[in-house]
Amino acid sequence: MSTTETDAGEMPEVPADPNAVSISINGRTVQARKGELIIAAADREGEYIPRFCYHPRMSPVGMCRQCMVEVEGPRGPMMVVSCMTPVADGQVVRTETEQVKRAQEGMIELLLANHPLDCPVCDKGGECPLQDQAFSHGPGESRFVEEKRHYEKPIPISDLVFLDRERCILCDRCTRFAREVAGDPLISFTQRGNNTQVMTFPDEPFASYFSGNTVQICPVGALTAQPYRFKARPWDLEQRESTCTTCSVGCRTVVQSSRDELVRYQGVDSDPVNWGWMCDRGRFNFQSVNSEDRLDTPLVRQSGQLAATSWSAALDAVAREMRSAGGAVAVLGGARGTNEDAFMWGLLADAVGSNMRDAQLDDGLPAAVLGLPQATIDSACSAGTVVLLAPDLKEELPVLHIRLRDAATKRGLRIIEVSSHDTGLTAHAWRSVRCEPGAQADTVRALLADPAVSSQLASGDVVVVAGRANLAESAEHTVAAIDALLAAVPAATVLPVLRRGNVRGALGLGLAPSAGNDAAAILESAANGRVGCLVLLGADPLSDVADADLARRGIAGARFVVAIDTFMTQSATHADVVLPAAAYGEKDGTTTNLEGRVSNVVQKITPRGTSRADWMVAAELLHMLGKDAGVATLADVQKLMATRYPAFGAAVSSAEVRRNGVVVTAPAARPAASAPAVAPRSSYDFRLVVSRKLYDKALGTAKSPSMANLAPGAAVIVNPLDAERVGARDGAGVRVSNAHSSLVLPLVASASVPRGTAIVPFNQPGADIRELVRRGDSVTDVRIESI
């Protein structure tokens, strides 16, 4: 059941290496890489050495002493810790001698001396490395008769994680992860000797976006996750390997269920993607799938009220409206679903002659950036320089943040960051420059003029990580900055960091907007009464489109609105037909991550109520419209998809799609950038940045009880000096206004924001900043006054 680490067999085969050395393990001569640790070489050879503190993705510490093996030395056999000792040519290693066994048994006995035997109530019981290795490498019985160490039983160290110090065996995995991988050293060893314990600073919670990983890598039940706590036992779990679609990084996971209920996701070590890590949002949002608030039956508006109905009645109504709409059918969304969903809805849109579709909601970059020379996560991490023209990756694509942080801190990657404020990567950036909204291209040009920067850019591969950092400015500014960079470094590649789960798949498989007809234009058309049937395919413009006014007018102006979703979203409450959609974990298919990597997602539980996968709805509608695509199963869809999109087809049918995925690059046109002019502003104005936080009002978070309270809430964040100028203290309410609207937000002073810039997190509980944002504005200026 243990899924915490990749089996040796899952690692890619080692190519013939000039640095290979040959060692002998238990009498067998094997090849190893120079500098490799004995335990890693043994793992690959299938010689299991017991361990607790060793983790292949973190630096070794040699603390638990469980992995001791015998190595032939100049003065006879020596006991060494295999997690700290590198292989050497001709080395003779024995892992099963009497002495080794004795050391292993001794160590297990010592570890169990103070370990409570409350396995029956411990979440780890049944999949516990300590339990397993006590059986496989332990002495069987303990001679420890003294009173064990006692601490207060589990204490919550954050909203998501419980710590039981009695169970802790002090392997340094969680603390090492927090320090070395996540960069959030909010937990540490405290006290000393036999009283050593892992703790947070008094009254400061372990509020890391990656805290769930510590639960997964804990070799005992010392750290347990609140959402999984006492939900199931390992022996009644069933699991399938899948891909997380919470964001577009596409972390490989296993989806685990018990009694047809999702209970846990665990990260799987996929070398090109997530290395076994996940962010807490992706890890714990399974709770929303189990929510009581899920839609479970189709609804049709009858005399002003949405009323439950049958699928056939609901689909009849939709088909009728589509037919009568002529070509004026619009499809918004699709990024939440699978590739197959997007493909079938693309077919449907083609069939009804619609040229209005967009998988993004005016909150990404023009789909044409996918036509630029593409980078992958791996190529970015192994490049010489990464230029970040992106939002705070820690908030939006946390595992990509981990990968880039690792490359910057350990592998010599140099990061040049162009950002409106300090981000999670600022501390690790080689250069980090602040840039006002709208000034990206100028900032990049100024940077390029710096000889140190240009020689750095000339010294190796350059990858531009580009995404939408600010929803209160035009996306064209970012595109112009990319253009400026590519003009100077033509060989540079681009890693587009569009945020939504399968946005790249949806854009590549038929839901990309046609020229000048993106989501905003579609909503504008709808507002003007030119959309007969607006399909919201897992999209909620009323929450997600940055221009609140546009969204409202668009939804109101569409003649007929169909919402296909898992929850009753804001927009769905205005729909004429609401169709319940199968959620993540309830349907099979494939997804595409931000680098174009296609991997599979799986069905683990029965869809809620009568909800269905989106592709089924499209197939049914095609049939009803008399344009049957001849698909009855997912395999049919994939076959059909292969004829239209051969690259996707080849990826989907390969075995690798169920492991590390296959990178597919769909050709697209290069964008024609035109940076809109930026208006000057008065010195009383702040230039507004609307950016995302990891936790917000998104339903996957809001409907997951243990994450529902993690959203920081709406606030306006300014530099402390600006706060002083405004005359408001930290936490005081201030009036934020411009020509469009005015609202009151609490003020937060933070030195991470440069002067003249105001940051308001998007989609947070509290006053809605979107009221101040207008789509046509190149940038948004606001005035802040104390009240």
Next chain:
Amino acid sequence: MGYFGGFLVTLRQHGYKNKVTTEYSGGRVFRRKNRDDKDQKIDKPERLHGRHVLNRYEDGMEKCIGCELCAGVCPAKCIYVRGRDNDPDNPTSPGERFGFVYEINYLRCIHCDMCVEACPTEAITETKLFEFSFTNRKDAIYTKDELLVGDDGKPRHLPWEDWREGEDEHTSGWMRATAPSGDATFEGTVSWSGELGYGVRAPEPDQDSRDLEDN
């Protein structure tokens, strides 16, 4: 044989010939005939496996901690358990966790007693009662409410069960077939760590005297 042939087979069973089952002591036939002297149950073997009960500690706390070991070991997959956090102010069981849902499906249970073997807290034991039958499939699924003993430590008497005076006494007759650590020749003291919060189990029968002799 046809439709009526089937009935014939059944009717034959009520004849005096070919009788396969004999009336055991305490059967309904005797009660109907008002023969009180015959309406008694015979003593049951000590290790008889009857329907289960969920026990409490003397202070009323439930012994079940919802660990699901019984469900895991059950060869018939007839036990369904879900755990939940104890309310620290008003705990149901000692420690962190209690059995929130506990169900046994007696249409599946084979009374093998593996659940009793697996239970780390002696929460589930079997009574000697086997005289129960149902007219409804739902009744066959005993819920926690039905399995749990009352505050007096005695099992609930459900309408379709044939409880007699004194039978309650045999409900918690805990009997384990295997020795600790699975070692049949084990001779040590079973020393339970008190860490879980639930009580320290008394030594196995006869161990007391054996230890005394050793000392």
Next chain:
Amino acid sequence: MSAGGTNAFAPGFYEGNRPRIVTSRFGMEDSHSLGRYVATGGYDGLRRALARPAQEVHEEVRSATVLGRGGAGFPAGTKWGLTPQDVWPRYLVVNGDESEPGTYKDRLLMERDPHQLIEGCLIACYAAGLSQCFLYIRGEMALAQERVATALNEAYAAGYVGRNILGSSFSVDIVLHWGAGAYVVGEETALIESLEGNRGMPRLKPPYFPAAIGLYGQPTIVNNVETLSNLPWLMVNGAAAYTAIGTPTSPGTRMVAVSGHVRRPGVYEIVNGTTTFRDLLFGEGFCGGMREGRSLKAFVPGGGSAPWFLPDQLDLPFEASQVGPAGSMLGSGAVMVMDDTTDIPKAALTLTRFYAHESCGKCTPCREGGTWLERILSRIVDGKGTDADLDQLLEVGQSICPGAFPHASSERLGISAVPFPYRMNTICFVGPSAYAPVHSALTLFREEFEARVTKRVHIPVTAVGASR
């Protein structure tokens, strides 16, 4: 506040009629002042060193074989040579975190002659090309900290430390750093961790010496206070004069603290390698024998972590090459003497408790094993042990130090010595140190333990496993 020894200014120090290298100023009241130091030839060694190329100074120290006085006894000159080529900067860390039970020579050296130490640091930095020096003093030594701080301030003002020392091209800062109470920080890699602002937990070996990767990942020399205090004399008098004292394998003198049940417990500077334990314990120039009417039962020859010696070993010289094969070690130069009134199990408990308490908690055998030993021992001392506990002590010890553990020979018991060193499953020596007194006491005085064991019953067995 009371002065117990013959030396009014350095309580516990006895001069005696012997060659003195590092304690030459101990008899002077103001030995810690710059004025007195310079007046008695101070900073001459530095001047002479600076007048020669650094490589030559290094060679001189190497040829004098100045053994490290911290415990391991590794020659300082050789240690300096272990730094990798062309990696800069390199650092000097002075280990003044003296905490080994029984030892306190370094404290006296810092309190009584801080300038001698400073001069030694400068010579080491010059000879080995070390860019910055960190002088780590144990946190509890308030007086030593004050004296060294004062001396440093004086030395800076007088131009002995800092930029262009004595007008030369040699510049180095000595930064005073102090600990906060953790024995394990005396281990050199733990010292470096502590100096980096971390928990003082030893680093993993390899690399075996921080000379390659030490402070901030740079080559780092860690030297003991006494080791460095030898350098000024060595520079003035030369390697030949240095090696003329003592034996070829252990030249020079060394400071030894003798404590416990002797008539005159104190600190002595002895000639290395020739002085025997009998001289030290019974000699008139030294401790002057056991307390009135008492006889020697056992003694610890080299700090709390050393296996114990019996009267059988009294005639061994204070020389590592002879003590090792006899089953113990010299360590940091501390002898603790037990007479016939000593309660052996309790004495062992005292030492084991120290090491269990001072374990850093990093590796399992030390963290869990040390405490386990302590708890079994205290049960035995309290009269609640069983005879199985005695074997259990040895079993736990096996998990810390597998194989045969060194011990002394005994005619009475008819056992022969198991030579030093031991094998260990731990990262550093703290774990084995917790076991050493237990093993010595149990091997040499088992009958005292048996007398304490009240009942003879089998231990109840707790099985290991999920449902137990």
Next chain:
Amino acid sequence: MARLTEENVRLAQEIISRYPKARSATIPLLHLAQEQDGYVTDDAMAHIAELVGASPAEVYGTASFYEMFKFHPVGRYVINICGTMSCALMGAEDLMHHAEEKLGVRMGGTTDDGLITLERAECQAACTEAPCLQTNYRYSFRVTPESFDALVDDLRAGRLADEIPPHGVVARVRQHIPADRGAGVHAPEDVKSAPAWLDGKAAL
């Protein structure tokens, strides 16, 4: 309770400037905080974390490793009685019993007047002068019950106020490197070549 005062922040910055990496100043700064408040407060640790560029949890992890840092108020005088080998051989246990009786507190306790905290300590490096104790890290050697009583009486009467500063102050003398005399820090990222004096010539 309290962050570092402005004066102490200045001192802290001076201390930090002596190390190639600010983190190295953690322990000296914790001493500074303890000097200021008599014990290390949570706020002070958070402040130190800011100054040395660590997380508060890391500073707390470091601080709690070391015996000398107290996280709760202690008496003005902390008396540490050594109980390790040499002192134990010379009667430390009796001394401890006597001290507990005299002060009316158990080991680890503080007297009601908040003046004296009694603690059992491990080896204090004065083994030949056993049994010994430290009062705010100032020694008393060969302590007898009588000399212990005298010490306590002196402390209570304030007769040792000059000799023994309040708990938290260890060394009363600070190192000061004059700006014109310092050779400067040598950080690994700044220094890439051998020191000037290794040129094969004599430095003088």
